[in-house]
Amino acid sequence: MNLIPDQLQAINWQLHHNNVLVNDALIAELTDHFAAAIAGRMATGEDFDAAGQHVLTQFGGWRGLADLQTQYVRAQNRAAWQAFGRIARQYVAGPRLLITLPLLTGTYWLLTQYGQRAFWALLILNVAICVVVGWADWNWKPDNQKLDWNRMYPADIRNRLAGLKWVANVTYVVALNVPIYLYLFFFPIFSERPFDGIYPVISAIGITAGYVAFACIAELTYRQNPLVRRFA
Amino acid sequence: MNSTNNAQLLKGSLSVMILRLLEDRERMYGYEITQKVKELTAGELTITEGALYPALHKLEADGLLTTETQIVDGRARKYYSLTKTGQTAAVDRIADLTAFLNNLNLVLNLKPSVQL
Numbered sequence: 001m002n003l004i005p006d007q008l009q010a011i012n013w014q015l016h017h018n019n020v021l022v023n024d025a026l027i028a029e030l031t032d033h034f035a036a037a038i039a040g041r042m043a044t045g046e047d048f049d050a051a052g053q054h055v056l057t058q059f060g061g062w063r064g065l066a067d068l069q070t071q072y073v074r075a076q077n078r079a080a081w082q083a084f085g086r087i088a089r090q091y092v093a094g095p096r097l098l099i100t101l102p103l104l105t106g107t108y109w110l111l112t113q114y115g116q117r118a119f120w121a122l123l124i125l126n127v128a129i130c131v132v133v134g135w136a137d138w139n140w141k142p143d144n145q146k147l148d149w150n151r152m153y154p155a156d157i158r159n160r161l162a163g164l165k166w167v168a169n170v171t172y173v174v175a176l177n178v179p180i181y182l183y184l185f186f187f188p189i190f191s192e193r194p195f196d197g198i199y200p201v202i203s204a205i206g207i208t209a210g211y212v213a214f215a216c217i218a219e220l221t222y223r224q225n226p227l228v229r230r231f232a
Numbered sequence: 233m234n235s236t237n238n239a240q241l242l243k244g245s246l247s248v249m250i251l252r253l254l255e256d257r258e259r260m261y262g263y264e265i266t267q268k269v270k271e272l273t274a275g276e277l278t279i280t281e282g283a284l285y286p287a288l289h290k291l292e293a294d295g296l297l298t299t300e301t302q303i304v305d306g307r308a309r310k311y312y313s314l315t316k317t318g319q320t321a322a323v324d325r326i327a328d329l330t331a332f333l334n335n336l337n338l339v340l341n342l343k344p345s346v347q348l
Binding site for chain 1: 280285286293294301307
């Protein structure tokens with residue numbers, strides 16, 4: 001038995017607008033489940049509301065759905081961090097160390113030779129890479145339109161951006177901010193002298209880590225990023 | 233069967249049941265899994281959705297299941313299927329559970345010892 005559009009819309013509305021579920025992927029999966037299960041029960045003579053209530057009970061009510069979302073987000077995030085970690089390990093202890101070491105020494109050399117100018121150039125490069133790598137994420141228009149950053153708690157944002165989206169999001173923020181904060185904390189803003197002492201070491205590590213993090217995300221989001229596919 | 237006992241017994245074997253069904257059917261969606269279990273056991277076993285989906289999501293996160301989404305009747309349907317790792321894990325876990333059930337059976341069918 002197929003549900004009529006109004007009934008499907010009612011299921012969709014209930015799952016979206018009761019402020020319990022925010023993760024779009026999970027809502028889509030549950031909408032299909034509710035529709036199939038309600039249709040199955042209606043085929044035995046039950047009415048739409050009673051069937052819907054029964055299916056909701058099978059999930060443990062709204063509380064059960066909230067718990068399900070928490071578990072879903074945790075599982076997705078854990079899997080995404082593991083995937084990120086597997087690639088990142090290759091850059092610090094695997095075959096890709098051959099990329100990391102020249103990158104690190106090159107960055108260090110630039111910072112010690114050209115000081116502030118090198119720092120700003122590297123930072124601009126960092127932002128440019130972030131834009132290219134993040135293209136896949138900034139193309140998520142439906143999600144982004146719904147995200148109200150000022151009004152949502154971090155937990156809600158994490159729930160909505162589960163899995164790779166969340167990991168990518170955290171990576172952009174950290175990889176962009178670390179070099180900037182290193183600069184602000186360790187070096188006078190208007191100094192023109194070349195960097196020396198421990199600062200260029202810390203700064204080179206921070207900037208290189210940012211590049212490596214972006215490379216990991218680029219590899220994970222390669223399929224949905226036309227810009228990365230073009231540059232690769 | 234008492235539903236509380238049923239749920240407790242199911243808890244440890246749910247993931248194996250999912251792996252076994254997917255081994256047999258190649259790909260299935262959540263509701264289909266609940267109905268298949270009901271059908272196979274003539275309604276004796278029912279998997280609640282509150283238990284099924286966390287198990288599916290965990291297996292997916294562990295890399296044992298992969299998903300593909302297809303539009304069916306105007307809504308997105310998420311199909312689960314076994315990955316290569318999942319296929320190996322399914323064989324291992326089914327063997328483990330079968331061995332456990334055989335041993336459990338030996339204990340449950342224990343004959344009263346003869347008193348001398």
